[in-house]
Amino acid sequence: MIDRDAILKKDHVGVLIIGGGPAGLAAAAAARKAGVDDILIIERDRMLGGILNQCIHNGFGLHTFKEELTGPEYAARFISQIRDLEIPYLLNTMVLSITRDKRVTIIGSRTGIRTISADAIILAMGCRERSRGALSIPGYRPAGVYTAGTAQRLMNIEGYQIGKRVVILGSGDIGLIMARRMTLEGAKVLTVAELMPYSGGLKRNIVQCLNDYDIPLQLSHTVVNILGKERVEGVTIAEVDASRKPIPGTEVTYDCDTLLLSCGLLPENELTRMLSANMSPVTGGASVDDLLQTDVPGVFACGNVLHVHDLVDYVSEEAALAGENAAAYVSGTYGKGSSDPIDVVEISTDGGVRYTVPQRIHVSRMRDSVTVRFRVADVYRDKTIAVYRGERCLSRRKTRVLAPGEMEQVKLEKKDLLGLTAAEGLRVVLESDTV
Template sequence: MQEFDIVIIGGGPAGMAAAIAAREEGIEDILILEREEQLGGMLNQCIHNGFGLHTFKEELTGPEYAQKFADKINKLNIQYKLNTMVLELSRDKIVTAVNSEDGILEIKAKSIILSMGCRERPRGAITIPGSRCAGIYTAGTAQRFVNIEGYMPGKEVVILGSGDIGLVMARRMTLEGAKVKAVVEIRPYSSGLKRNIIQCLDDFNIPLKLNYAVIDIKGKERVEGVTIAQVDENKKPIKDREEFIECDTLLLAVGLLPENEVCRKAKVKLSDITGGPEVDESMQTNRDGIFACGNVLHIHELVDNVTVEGYNAGKNAASYVKGVRFDGEKVELLATEGVRYTVPNYINPKNIDQSIDVRFRVENVYRNSYISIYFDDIKECSIRKRILTPGEVETLKISKAMLEKHRNCKQITFKVEEE
């Protein structure tokens, strides 16, 4: 059995940032396990720009952003294994993995960092009626076909879901010569960034049909068209508001899920809301010495925020290896009344030097509202927001002074309060 100080599962932006941070903290014995043939994760197929504005103060494509980190990984001589699938993680921090070169591997770690990223919801998760013909892809699969494999999925396209990957693929398919006939969204708002709505849909005159759902798929061998219908407040189709759109391709951009199957045997506690691990201020899970960061934790809209979480996880995992323990009494963070979830889920006030960033998403679109923070039943602050949308992760700071002011606090609650 091989032994390492830190084993990082996943070599995307979060995993690479974690490895770099741990090495810069003096940890030499680090191993990254990556199932793809190169480091970088999903960034390698995201050839559009817009990455790195916060981290590098310049606008990069996904592969360029990933390469900056991969170059640093190589410069620091951090070990990594590619084409390596992690099969299992035990509570004793033993990783079982497999690849064609080594066969079955068993690796013992002092600390584990989970950075496996996320996966797309498939058609089966949303149960669209209709035939099971060719021409139905997840948006990420289509992105890989076009940007890496060099294949066009189709010529006349309907996209279901208006998250960022759906919006980006609407533009990409258009630039490659396809006709994107509509982006269909069951909710009354897009779940993507505002800039992507403008740059990917508005600039190309691609219609965004809000409050609509795909209710049928026509076609025997290949998709011939889809029937969409406007939905009511309960998301039920309205019969006289149906429309048939001829197309040969349906792309599904219906959400992402943290890729956390290996967490289960290790008894890592998962959030019912995000599907990712619950963590404290150090990015440590409920399992001592197991940390999590990036899209395996919760779905981000900016890779720069993924990178920040990776740095934090790597730095704290290094401290753990050196003997620091992030234990002690913790304060629970609660998301209620319009706030969907928070990350972290717990804070140990003793471990906060000056302040901690709390990231969260709201459940709906709110205008001219306030995000209020309560320490138990005492409102500590209320911050006015011109607009809050589920498509964008918000960040608020909890300061050391706040925590010291409410020393005996048991819960910190985040709420949306309207005027």
């Protein structure tokens, strides 16, 4: 049995995990299975499971469990593991600060303010939505403008009806899911406007959330005005040109009471920046090595705080690896203090590959194989994903279509990389099919 009082008094743990969402839960379970006795999860919400709690739609876990679960069901699989493995956690508890010598100050109604030191820390704080302020939409500031995820929480967890006539800006998956959700609850979703010439959402969501309900998706369109002083009374949408500037004369005003924003997710890295960890300007997350370790030894990152994922299955997989690696770090099996700089090779990208995670590998220390995940900059047809060591091609895979909304991956084999130097270089690139 877990001794609740002992948890509240702890001042040192082996592995401290910040965030009890899908990443934190999978990391914790994996660290325990890899032999760490002393784990603590810090979660600021009143329950474990993170964003999955409000994602009541189905479609989760096809890769992991070979069945289609809802978000809460997917979370429940991991929460029951946490209970079975007797991993302690603190709810309603927030991390205030973190230091490079791995001391974490938390605040909670039951713990008060306390500082806990850890041998290893796993960052699993997830991400936030891009807000109206970050989008610079003109117009008044009436009630009725929500990010899609906030609306989702208000509806699905708190049980509020958000609005009756809705316009959605951005075709990210949460916006698409909310278009269907609000329609099922009796609202009229008038249109979804997307700035880009392609949708950032999954095909399946376009079809099952918009097409099923005859909700029009207008690509290359954006919101140019919000009307109404107390409550949203209308939203004006205009077409944009190739440089994404509104085209005068194309404005159409929709009579509505609600505007939802589904315009991208931003990893929530205030704590990571407090550590002065090296960040990737592309992902908005920490820059990590093949162990998913930041440049602060013993601090690992996984899930959406590291880079925004398309499927939770990949979050769980990545986080489990971070958990195993943190366990190995704590037991001294590998990774600890070994950062022979000669051995570190940054992965470079080209031809539309925007970034890779991990960003660098330690060849002599790496596992037999390492999965490298990445996203592309545009919609590409008939491209080949290739990995080069110097001028030598290590792998090639043809693709029919690549899209920014979908994560891609390649596998690096240690046997192919032995003796690799930074001078030689390792590249992940997209090439046009020459056939």
